[in-house]
Amino acid sequence: MTDYKISAKGVQVYYGDNHAIKDVDVQIEDKTVTAFIGPSGCGKSTFLRTLNRMNDTIDICRVEGDIRIDGEDIYDPAVDPVQLRAKVGMVFQKPNPFPKSIYDNVAYGPKIHGLARNKSDLDEIVEKSLRKAALWNEAKDRLDAPGTGLSGGQQQRLCIARAIATAPEVLLMDEPCSALDPIATAQVEELIDELRQSYSVVIVTHSMQQAARVSQKTAFFHLGNLVEYGETDKIFTNPEDPRTESYISGRIG
Amino acid sequence: MLPLSVPFIATAVLSVLGYVVARKRALSVAGGDIRTLTSLPHQHGLNTALSTLLPPLAVMMVWAIGARIAARSDVALVPENPTMVYIILIGLAVTGFVLSLLRISTSFRARTASEGWIMGLLIFASTIAVLTTVGIVLSMVSETLNFFGQYDFRDFFFSTTWSPNFRGDSDLGIIPLIWGTLYISFIALVFAVPVGLFAAVYLSEYAGPRLRSVAKPLIEILAGIPTIVYGLFALVTVGPLLRDYFAEPMGLGQSASSVMTAGLVMGIMLIPFVSSLSDDIINAVPQAMRDGSLGLGATKSETIRKVVVPAALPGIVGAVLLAASRAIGETMIVVLGAGAAARLSLNPFEAMTTVTVKIVSQLTGDTDFGSPETLVAFALGLTLFVITLGLNVMALFIVRRYREQYE
Ligand SMILES: Nc1ncnc2c1ncn2[C@@H]1O[C@H](COP(=O)(O)OP(=O)(O)OP(=O)(O)O)[C@@H](O)[C@H]1O
Ligand SMILES: [Mg+2]
Numbered sequence: 001m002t003d004y005k006i007s008a009k010g011v012q013v014y015y016g017d018n019h020a021i022k023d024v025d026v027q028i029e030d031k032t033v034t035a036f037i038g039p040s041g042c043g044k045s046t047f048l049r050t051l052n053r054m055n056d057t058i059d060i061c062r063v064e065g066d067i068r069i070d071g072e073d074i075y076d077p078a079v080d081p082v083q084l085r086a087k088v089g090m091v092f093q094k095p096n097p098f099p100k101s102i103y104d105n106v107a108y109g110p111k112i113h114g115l116a117r118n119k120s121d122l123d124e125i126v127e128k129s130l131r132k133a134a135l136w137n138e139a140k141d142r143l144d145a146p147g148t149g150l151s152g153g154q155q156q157r158l159c160i161a162r163a164i165a166t167a168p169e170v171l172l173m174d175e176p177c178s179a180l181d182p183i184a185t186a187q188v189e190e191l192i193d194e195l196r197q198s199y200s201v202v203i204v205t206h207s208m209q210q211a212a213r214v215s216q217k218t219a220f221f222h223l224g225n226l227v228e229y230g231e232t233d234k235i236f237t238n239p240e241d242p243r244t245e246s247y248i249s250g251r252i253g
Numbered sequence: 254m255l256p257l258s259v260p261f262i263a264t265a266v267l268s269v270l271g272y273v274v275a276r277k278r279a280l281s282v283a284g285g286d287i288r289t290l291t292s293l294p295h296q297h298g299l300n301t302a303l304s305t306l307l308p309p310l311a312v313m314m315v316w317a318i319g320a321r322i323a324a325r326s327d328v329a330l331v332p333e334n335p336t337m338v339y340i341i342l343i344g345l346a347v348t349g350f351v352l353s354l355l356r357i358s359t360s361f362r363a364r365t366a367s368e369g370w371i372m373g374l375l376i377f378a379s380t381i382a383v384l385t386t387v388g389i390v391l392s393m394v395s396e397t398l399n400f401f402g403q404y405d406f407r408d409f410f411f412s413t414t415w416s417p418n419f420r421g422d423s424d425l426g427i428i429p430l431i432w433g434t435l436y437i438s439f440i441a442l443v444f445a446v447p448v449g450l451f452a453a454v455y456l457s458e459y460a461g462p463r464l465r466s467v468a469k470p471l472i473e474i475l476a477g478i479p480t481i482v483y484g485l486f487a488l489v490t491v492g493p494l495l496r497d498y499f500a501e502p503m504g505l506g507q508s509a510s511s512v513m514t515a516g517l518v519m520g521i522m523l524i525p526f527v528s529s530l531s532d533d534i535i536n537a538v539p540q541a542m543r544d545g546s547l548g549l550g551a552t553k554s555e556t557i558r559k560v561v562v563p564a565a566l567p568g569i570v571g572a573v574l575l576a577a578s579r580a581i582g583e584t585m586i587v588v589l590g591a592g593a594a595a596r597l598s599l600n601p602f603e604a605m606t607t608v609t610v611k612i613v614s615q616l617t618g619d620t621d622f623g624s625p626e627t628l629v630a631f632a633l634g635l636t637l638f639v640i641t642l643g644l645n646v647m648a649l650f651i652v653r654r655y656r657e658q659y660e
Contacts (some may be wrong), residue, residue, distance in 0.1 A: 054548060057540075059462065086550025096541035099564045108559070109549040159545070166549050 005030040005170060005200040006051060011065035013046050013055065020046045022224040024065075028217070033196050035211035035232065036204045038221035039247065044204045045093060047221070048172050051202065052088035053081040069170070086113055089168030091176050093204075095155035097147035097162075102139050105147040105158055106130060109166030125165055132194070133161035134187035152179040160188065164195070171195060173203045177210065189214050208248060212236050220244045257313055260342040268306035271350050275301035278357050292363035300363040303370035304349035309342045311377060318384070393638065396631035404625040409632060415595035417615065417626045425629045427636060429595040433512070433605035434637075437591060438580035440516025440601065441523055446573055448520075449527025456528070457535045458557055469532070476525040480585040487518040487590030500602035508592070510604040515590030519583055523576045530575065534568035535561060567651045574648035578641040584609040608633050 006028040013021035021043045028034050036044045046055070053074060055061040067074050074084055086109075097105050106126045109115070116122035126143075130136040135157040139150075147158050156179050163171060173192070177185045192214050195201050205211050211218055212232060219229040220241075228235060228244045239245045279297035283290045290297075316338060357363070401409070404425060412426025452472065456465050492509035495517075500506045538561050546556040562569070584607075592604035593614060615630040622628070 052548065054544060057544060057547060082547075082550055082552050084550075085548055089550075090548040092541065092544060092548070094541060096539070096545040098542060098545060098560050108546070108551075112549065112551050112555055112559075162545075162549065 003030070004028060005069065006202075007068045008050075009066045011047070011050060011063070011067060013043070013050060013064075014062045015046075015058070016060045020224055021050070024226040026219055026226060026229055028200060028202060030200045031196055031198070032217055033192055033201045033203060033215040034217040034219065035215035036202065036219050036221060037206070037208070037211050037247070038227075040206075042221040043224045044221050045174050048090075048174055048202060048204055051170070051172055052085045052090055054085070054090065056081055086166060087168055088170040088172060089163040089166055091156075091159050091163050091171070091173040093174040093178070095152060095159050095179060097150070097155050097158050099146060099148050101144045102130075102147050102150070102158060103143040106161050106165045109162060113166060115165075115167065126161075129161040129165035130158075132164055132191055133157045134184060134191065135161055153181060153184050156180060157184060157188070160191070168199065170200045170202070173201065175204050175206060178206070185210070208236070220247065222247070257317065260309065260339050260346075261313065263343055264306055264309045264346040267346050267350055268302045271301035271305045271353070272298040275354060275357060278354060279363075282357055282359060289359050291360055296367055297357050297361075297363040300367040300370065301350065301353040301357075303367060303374065304353040305346050306349075307370055307373050307377070308349055309345045311373075312342060312345060314377075314381070390635075390638070393631050393635045396628055397635045400625055400628035400632045403628065409629070413597055415611070417629070419624070419626055421624075423626055425625065427608070427633065429597045430606065430608045430611050430633065431636075432597050433587075433591070433595065434581055434607040434609075436512050436601070436605065437516045437519060437587060437607060438577060440512060441519035441580045442573065442577055444517055444520030445523035445527050445576060449524045449576075450531050450569065452524065452528040453531035453535055454557060454562070457532050458553070458561070469529070472525045473529055474525075475521070476529070478522075480522060480583060481589075483518050483522050484585040484589030487514050487586055491518055492590060495602065503602075505600055505602040508602065508604045510590060510592035511602045512591055512605050513601040515587050516601070518590050519580055519586050522583070522586065523580060526579065527572055527576050530572035531565070531569050534565045534572065537568070538564045567654050571648040571652035574644050574651070578644040578648070581637065581641055581644070582609060583607075584613060588613075608637050612637075 004027040006026075008024060008026045008028075011021055011024045012019070024047060036048065038044055049055045050063050050067060051069075051074075055063055063075065069084070069088065072079065098108065100108070103126055106129050107116075107122055110122060110125050116125055127136065127140075130139055135154060138154060139158075147155065150158060156176060160173075160176060177188055180188060189210065192201055192203065203211075203214065215232045217230065218232040218235040220227045220235065220239075220243075222243050228239060228241045230240075235244060236248060239248060276294045276298040279290060279292075279294040280287070283294075287293060292300075353366075409425055409427055411428070412424055413428045414424040414426050415429045417423040417425060456468060456472075460468065488509075492511065492514040495511065495514055496507065496509045499513075500508070500511065542560050542564060543556055546560045547553070551559070587607045587610050591606060593606050593610055594604045595611065596603060596605045598605065612630045612633050615627055615633075620627045
């Protein structure tokens with residue numbers, strides 16, 4: 001039980017009357033990359049957001065079921081969602097840098113959580129995070145320039161840097177590469193592989209190749225149901241469910 | 254002044270007629286099959302109507318303005334003879350009417366031509382808007398120059414006493430009035446900005462949709478109250494209250510009319526102004542910004558302080574500057590709340606007055622528009638205009654910069 005980083009049981013999510021996630025059970029391991037795949041609108045982002053309670057910010061959204069991280073029920077009233085989100089970082093589907101400088105974007109989390117003792121500590125965190133997110137070379141000479149002035153792909157890498165600067169234990173990434181060129185994508189994939197050494201990473205992707213390349217476990221969602229979950233190799237070579245098979249081979253989607 | 258209503262009505266009638274005739278003609282040219290026309294019949298109609306109407310209209314406007322200027326400067330800028338003007342105007346209308354009718358054919362692009370006329374109409378309308386503003390300023394400027402011909406501008410701008418005397422020999426220093434204006438506005442803003450801003454943050458970030466749908470209109474009702482009612486409130490409630498509980502116990506004066514009274518009540522008047530503008534601006538900050546911050550483990554108030562408000566700041570500053578220019582232009586609350594005595598003092602519980610109040614008092618009663626005591630109102634008005642214009646330009650500039658933020 002406790003060797004799973006995240007364990008979800010009987011999760012239901014409703015947006016008003018819309019039943020977006022139907023009875024999902026999933027166990028996510030530590031130090032693994034788990035990929036969520038599935039056609040658009042099947043609830044991948046919704047499920048991802050339940051894992052750090054970002055759905056709390058949507059008025060009409062209701063979550064039921066049991067989700068535990070390190071054995072602790074994250075929907076327990078005693079749990080502080082703010083602390084939870086510091087531990088479970090998130091990169092959103094659309095890049096959303098703050099209208100601040102590149103430096104301040106990355107330094108935001110560390111400042112809020114007091115992760116740096118002094119300015120040089122902070123500088124170091126910022127540099128390390130930007131390097132990891134493969135943005136350092138482009139950004140090092142313009143750290144004071146606004147983050148919103150970067151290109152879409154650079155903004156997304158800035159958001160990745162911002163998320164890892166807070167040193168989360170779990171990183172949720174919602175299509176982090178959808179705005180990136182192949183080179184930056186390769187760099188981010190490399191980063192994900194590196195993060196796996198110490199974190200648990202959950203990534204939503206529309207690219208089968210990417211899921212196959214970076215993940216060890218894959219979950220296939222369809223119309224709010226978790227259809228199949230297992231070893232990535234197995235899902236891609238020998239899926240059990242006919243729906244998975246047809247999605248992977250490009251027949252539904 | 255010659256009545257322009259005759260040519261105006263004639264042109265309008267001809268223009269309507271033009272629409273009908275041109276439509277008919279277009280249809281008959283097409284032989285009943287409108288598919289052979291490059292432009293539809295009603296577009297031909299519109300083209301003729303506008304070509305008939307607009308040129309005489311533009312000439313009428315130029316002529317009217319010219320006549321005003323000529324009346325003042327004795328220069329004959331326009332023909333004296335009204336019949337001649339009539340002939341020119343009607344001639345223009347008829348020319349437009351006939352020419353556009355002659356042009357109707359299956360290949361004539363009335364669509365594009367009428368677009369051109371419509372643009373002309375829009376330009377005409379905006380010219381009127383701009384010209385009226387220019388006209389207001391020019392009339393103020395000429396009266397002000399008139400005033401400075403009779404009264405030294407150094408005394409006006411730098412003298413610290415205001416004591417008009419209708420038998421002549423007045424002291425007309427603007428400084429006490431500007432001081433009163435700025436002091437009262439300052440108190441109003443100190444009160445209205447934090448309250449309005451916090452109310453906006455509460456309503457847009459914390460309140461549920463149901464509370465918001467009740468509270469927002471309620472706050473906006475405050476904005477609909479006529480300022481004279483606020484003035485009465487200042488006179489009968491706030492003034493005596495402040496005098497009895499603050500000014501007298503602290504030994505700061507016995508006056509119910511005071512800078513503080515007017516400032517507080519004006520602040521109340523400005524709250525809905527600041528809060529509804531800020532609310533709109535805060536709501537315009539994309540939800541993704543908040544999600545980004547919350548997703549990093551920031552609390553709600555950290556998110557508001559460090560992301561939402563900074564992102565909305567230029568807009569909020571714009572709102573505050575707009576509020577400031579309203580405060581500066583306010584008159585009624587000051588008359589009833591702060592009195593009409595021009596005074597240069599730091600004590601907020603003393604009666605003072607503002608530029609706007611003095612403009613009113615210099616122009617009411619038996620006035621002779623030649624004396625500096627009356628003309629000073631125009632100099633005061635122009636000064637005020639320049640100050641509020643400066644604030645508004647600044648506000649617009651800042652608000653515009655804000656709009657480009659999330660491109
Ligand atoms: N904020 C919201 N309010 C109401 N309904 C929502 C909201 N967000 C998502 N939904 C609904 O929930 C369902 C799942 O949406 P979700 O965003 O999770 O899909 P997704 O799998 O991430 O799709 P994509 O691949 O296009 O990102 C959809 O039917 C969507 O309409
Ligand atoms: Mg999604």
